[in-house]
Amino acid sequence: MKILATIRKEFLLLVRDAGGITLIFLMPLALVIVMALIQNNTIDEFLETKLEVLLVDEDRDALGAELERAFRASPNIRLIKQVDHEALTAETARRLVQRGKYKTVVIIPKDAGAMLQRKNKNAVVRLLAHYGLSDKKPVADALPAPEIQILFDPAIKANFKQTLTSAVEKIVAHVQSDGLMDEVQTHMGKMTKKPKIKMDLSDMIIVRQENAVENNKRGMPPNAVQHNVPAWSMFAMFFILFPLAGNLIKEREEGSMLRLRLIAGSSLPVISGKFIFYFFVCLLQLLLMIGVGLYIMPLLGMSKLVIGTNYPGLLLVGFSVAMAATGYGLLIAVYFKTPQQALSFGSISVVILAAIGGVWVPVFLMPEMMQSISPYSPLNWGLEAFNNLFLRNAETAAVLPDVARLLCFSGTTLGAGILIHKSRTVL
Amino acid sequence: MTDSSLIQVSGLRKIYRGAEMPAVDNLSFVVHEGDIFGLLGPNGAGKSTTIMALCGLLKINAGSIQIFGLSINQKGAEIRKLIGVAPQEIALFPMLTAYENLAYFGRMYGLDRATIRQRVDHLLEDFGLKEKAKVRVAHFSGGMKRRLNLIAALLHRPRLLILDEPTSGVDVQSRKMILDYLLSLQAEGVTIIYSSHLLDEAENLCSWFSILDEGRLIAEGKLKDMPAMNSGSRNLEQLFLELTGKRTRD
Ligand SMILES: Nc1ncnc2c1ncn2[C@@H]1O[C@H](COP(=O)(O)OP(=O)(O)O)[C@@H](O)[C@H]1O
Ligand SMILES: [Mg+2]
Numbered sequence: 001m002k003i004l005a006t007i008r009k010e011f012l013l014l015v016r017d018a019g020g021i022t023l024i025f026l027m028p029l030a031l032v033i034v035m036a037l038i039q040n041n042t043i044d045e046f047l048e049t050k051l052e053v054l055l056v057d058e059d060r061d062a063l064g065a066e067l068e069r070a071f072r073a074s075p076n077i078r079l080i081k082q083v084d085h086e087a088l089t090a091e092t093a094r095r096l097v098q099r100g101k102y103k104t105v106v107i108i109p110k111d112a113g114a115m116l117q118r119k120n121k122n123a124v125v126r127l128l129a130h131y132g133l134s135d136k137k138p139v140a141d142a143l144p145a146p147e148i149q150i151l152f153d154p155a156i157k158a159n160f161k162q163t164l165t166s167a168v169e170k171i172v173a174h175v176q177s178d179g180l181m182d183e184v185q186t187h188m189g190k191m192t193k194k195p196k197i198k199m200d201l202s203d204m205i206i207v208r209q210e211n212a213v214e215n216n217k218r219g220m221p222p223n224a225v226q227h228n229v230p231a232w233s234m235f236a237m238f239f240i241l242f243p244l245a246g247n248l249i250k251e252r253e254e255g256s257m258l259r260l261r262l263i264a265g266s267s268l269p270v271i272s273g274k275f276i277f278y279f280f281v282c283l284l285q286l287l288l289m290i291g292v293g294l295y296i297m298p299l300l301g302m303s304k305l306v307i308g309t310n311y312p313g314l315l316l317v318g319f320s321v322a323m324a325a326t327g328y329g330l331l332i333a334v335y336f337k338t339p340q341q342a343l344s345f346g347s348i349s350v351v352i353l354a355a356i357g358g359v360w361v362p363v364f365l366m367p368e369m370m371q372s373i374s375p376y377s378p379l380n381w382g383l384e385a386f387n388n389l390f391l392r393n394a395e396t397a398a399v400l401p402d403v404a405r406l407l408c409f410s411g412t413t414l415g416a417g418i419l420i421h422k423s424r425t426v427l
Numbered sequence: 428m429t430d431s432s433l434i435q436v437s438g439l440r441k442i443y444r445g446a447e448m449p450a451v452d453n454l455s456f457v458v459h460e461g462d463i464f465g466l467l468g469p470n471g472a473g474k475s476t477t478i479m480a481l482c483g484l485l486k487i488n489a490g491s492i493q494i495f496g497l498s499i500n501q502k503g504a505e506i507r508k509l510i511g512v513a514p515q516e517i518a519l520f521p522m523l524t525a526y527e528n529l530a531y532f533g534r535m536y537g538l539d540r541a542t543i544r545q546r547v548d549h550l551l552e553d554f555g556l557k558e559k560a561k562v563r564v565a566h567f568s569g570g571m572k573r574r575l576n577l578i579a580a581l582l583h584r585p586r587l588l589i590l591d592e593p594t595s596g597v598d599v600q601s602r603k604m605i606l607d608y609l610l611s612l613q614a615e616g617v618t619i620i621y622s623s624h625l626l627d628e629a630e631n632l633c634s635w636f637s638i639l640d641e642g643r644l645i646a647e648g649k650l651k652d653m654p655a656m657n658s659g660s661r662n663l664e665q666l667f668l669e670l671t672g673k674r675t676r677d
Contacts, residue, residue, distance in 0.1 A: 259512075263507065265537075
């Protein structure tokens with residue numbers, strides 16, 4: 001088949017063109033990694049940052065253990081117990097924060113656990129004595145309360161202070177209620193000669209956090225990886241026009257296109273073969289970029305790309321973006337006469353469409369005026385569709401409008417490209 | 428017009444956009460079946476323009492072109508199926524090997540794999556390129572590229588072959604190989620249009636001569652019948668200088 005022969009030919013030409021391969025596969029890779037690394041802080045800080053917390057545990061008891069466990073489990077906190085391979089003391093930790101090296105330190109003083117236990121015991125004794133269940137006398141109120149200190153860098157944001165303080169308070173309350181319960185059991189046990197039972201009070205009430213997500217809702221902020229992977233995949237796919245137009249115009253200049261024109265009935269297979277080949281190259285690019293998001297980004301200390309579970313939807317969106325990108329590239333390739341014109345117009349137009357579409361700066365960070373024109377960029381349609389799938393795990397129906405736009409765009413550009421190509425006489 | 432006429436061109440005129448002078452003006456000629464038709468003239472005479480018009484790849488300003496009795500304006504695609512063209516510029520993919528180039532063009536002519544293999548092997552052999560089948564065209568010498576450019580026009584066994592300066596920039600051996608092959612094709616009944624500015628070469632090859640200068644036909648006929656030939660010119664070159672003057676054309 002003529003189309004298959006053309007696809008094979010395009011394949012041979014591409015694999016023999018080291019520059020083209022680099023441009024198609026390595027450049028986008030470098031681009032997406034660099035951009036994600038650069039924006040890792042900007043966007044994440046805008047959204048949520050992993051806070052480094054120094055923990056000085058001079059008490060070495062349940063309180064410290066619980067705090068440590070909770071900090072380690074928290075996705076927003078990075079726990080640090082050692083600096084330069086030395087265990088922290090209250091003094092060194094305080095200095096580190098004062099010097100601005102770290103933002104915050106939590107100090108559990110020596111004997112805090114024991115003091116807490118004594119207070120618990122006293123409270124229970126008082127309670128039982130009050131109801132005449134015990135003849136022990138509680139100590140007068142003067143028992144000192146242990147003090148857990150949290151020191152903050154003055155520059156730290158108020159909401160971080162708030163978050164960390166309440167997290168610590170919550171854990172302390174938990175430890176305290178456990179202690180209290182234990183104390184009650186100790187006394188009850190003595191009276192009834194029964195063994196203690198294990199009581200877990202941690203899940204007596206649950207406060208669950210969830211993002212209010214509704215399909216097809218715009219403007220939910222993604223993080224650096226979630227934004228950059230689809231954004232730059234889109235960019236790279238639209239940049240397919242570079243090898244596509246470069247190759248087509250080169251064939252025109254080298255004369256092989258002239259020979260093809262001399263062969264009756266070859267223009268449609270030539271154009272469709274090119275289109276199909278570069279369409280698959282686009283899909284391959286997307287696959288590669290998603291692979292980077294899934295496997296390379298985590299290695300670089302960034303979060304792993306979340307792609308949702310709607311794989312048919314993902315395939316559909318990838319397919320439409322590849323169609324749109326290839327159609328656009330083909331139109332540019334046949335419309336312009338010289339490589340300089342095609343490549344400079346092509347690349348600048350893609351950069352502009354990308355900027356408008358929210359590739360460089362996510363749409364939700366744009367000024368309002370720009371936000372209002374961004375839905376006119378095909379790159380925005382693709383990006384929105386990907387975000388819908390990745391971040392909102394949208395159903396296929398939710399991405400259909402964007403898919404339809406992309407396919408329309410593809411059909412229009414491809415149709416125009418074929419018409420122009422067929423109508424062009426050589427001279 | 429006789430029954431044996433394969434191509435009839437009359438009143439052909441082409442002015443390129445932005446050009447002051449027509450590249451071809453009021454050009455009429457007939458090509459007979461079985462001829463090697465020499466389309467001769469200095470650089471810029473309008474040979475390539477005429478050839479592109481014959482292939483239907485040029486919008487012409489006036490005149491009519493009939494090939495195999497069909498009008499190029501209406502039946503361009505049908506005509507192109509029956510003709511083989513070797514353009515003046517090498518029309519090949521430099522990054523593909525000789526075999527890959529020919530196989531691809533063969534596929535585009537609609538030939539099947541077995542036919543392609545058989546014809547390509549033969550043609551490469553005939554033109555001394557068999558050993559180079561797996562070499563990329565980019566590494567070919569000028570002569571090798573010319574030969575391959577010609578082979579690509581022969582794959583579908585056309586009845587009419589149109590060659591635009593098929594020997595330009597080639598070594599003596601390549602030239603002889605090409606000219607010998609064209610004579611053998613003529614013997615098989617293929618009609619050939621052969622454009623060249625090398626007159627001594629054409630003199631030995633062509634059976635009919637049409638001489639262009641500045642877009643106009645200035646002489647035509649069999650060599651021995653040309654009036655100027657009888658008035659003292661010993662060969663085509665002298666005849667040509669007599670007809671066109673000694674001014675350079677570029
Ligand atoms: N694409 C073009 N645009 C404008 N002028 C052209 C073009 N091609 C050829 N010409 C002009 O037309 C004339 C005839 O050119 P051409 O047919 O190439 O001559 P030849 O093949 O005999 O050397 C020349 O003056 C040339 O400069
Ligand atoms: Mg020429």
